[in-house]
Amino acid sequence: MQERNNRPERPERSDRSGRPERKFNGQRRFSPRPSFTTERKFIIGRQPLIESLESGANIEKILLQKNAQGEGLDEIKQFAKTHTIPVQFVPIEKLNGMTKANHQGVLAFISNVKYLDLQEVIDFVVTKGETPLFMMLDGVTDVRNIGAISRSIHCCGAQALIIPDKGVGALNEEAFKSSAGALEHIHVVRVTSLLKAVDDLHMNGIQVFTSEMRADKNVHELDLTIPSCIIMGDEGRGVQPYLAKSADYFFKIPMATNFDSFNVSVAAGIILYEAMKQRLFPVK
Numbered sequence: 001m002q003e004r005n006n007r008p009e010r011p012e013r014s015d016r017s018g019r020p021e022r023k024f025n026g027q028r029r030f031s032p033r034p035s036f037t038t039e040r041k042f043i044i045g046r047q048p049l050i051e052s053l054e055s056g057a058n059i060e061k062i063l064l065q066k067n068a069q070g071e072g073l074d075e076i077k078q079f080a081k082t083h084t085i086p087v088q089f090v091p092i093e094k095l096n097g098m099t100k101a102n103h104q105g106v107l108a109f110i111s112n113v114k115y116l117d118l119q120e121v122i123d124f125v126v127t128k129g130e131t132p133l134f135m136m137l138d139g140v141t142d143v144r145n146i147g148a149i150s151r152s153i154h155c156c157g158a159q160a161l162i163i164p165d166k167g168v169g170a171l172n173e174e175a176f177k178s179s180a181g182a183l184e185h186i187h188v189v190r191v192t193s194l195l196k197a198v199d200d201l202h203m204n205g206i207q208v209f210t211s212e213m214r215a216d217k218n219v220h221e222l223d224l225t226i227p228s229c230i231i232m233g234d235e236g237r238g239v240q241p242y243l244a245k246s247a248d249y250f251f252k253i254p255m256a257t258n259f260d261s262f263n264v265s266v267a268a269g270i271i272l273y274e275a276m277k278q279r280l281f282p283v284k
Contacts, residue, residue: 041109042107044102045102045103049076050075050079053076053079058115059080059083060085060108060109060110060170062076062080062086062088062109063106064077065092068105070104112172113183115189116189121159121187125159125160126204132204132206133158133159134206134229135230136162136163137162137163137231138164138232138240138243139167139233139234139237140169140234141168144174146168146179147174147176147179149232149264149268150178150182150186152265153182153186153268156272156275156276158186160186160189161189164193165192198231198247206227206228207228207229207249208229208247209222209250210239211252211267213252218251219254219270222249224279225278230268230272231243232271235263253267
């Protein structure tokens with residue numbers, strides 16, 4: 001005990017001159033504290049929603065009471081149709097459970113992202129002198145996978161994520177956290193029809209690729225230096241057959257074992273990395 005008591009006292013933090021001061025000299029790519037809130041924000045009532053829509057608010061989804069009637073509803077429905085905002089008809093009990101305010105049969109979720117028009121994004125990318133590299137999601141519902149895919153899109157230099165207005169995970173707070181903030185740095189396009197979106201891509205000279213486990217070509221045998229869009233499907237069913245038929249090229253990702261397959265976000269990262277490698281380090 002005596003020997004322990006004779007040990008020199010631990011210096012105060014300000015006196016630790018022997019330890020080098022640790023500084024971060026680099027620039028952080030993403031803020032450690034995302035700018036979005038963890039609370040779900042709503043717009044409640046008919047007139048408040050109409051005013052928000054007219055002012056250009058970003059709306060994720062609109063809930064309308066089943067069989068509701070009256071002033072403003074037709075205007076809301078038409079605006080939602082024009083701007084590809086999903087509308088879900090729900091019983092009044094659901095709305096009552098979400099708010100105690102007088103909702104008038106209308107409640108809308110405010111979106112964390114601004115959804116863009118596909119043609120406008122294509123024009124913007126081409127005008128900047130970049131070669132389009134987009135990713136389309138078909139039936140991917142896990143928001144953490146969507147967030148991870150968005151992170152890979154940004155890290156690998158792709159420009160846009162294309163999603164349908166239905167049948168895909170919401171770009172909510174959990175998706176933003178999984179993306180480490182990358183969703184704020186890429187273009188997000190929401191469309192009413194993925195098949196129509198493929199037609200628009202083709203009209204703009206963008207080739208469409210999709211993965212198929214029985215495909216002849218491996219991913220590294222593709223030419224991803226051309227304007228490209230890759231379709232990724234749900235891990236269970238894959239890309240829907242009608243959509244897969246519209247693709248120009250099929251490919252597979254080789255594996256060392258006979259295990260089932262890669263997770264969809266991992267597969268997306270592999271494909272995007274291959275595209276980035278080909279574009280940054282072209283074979284001479």
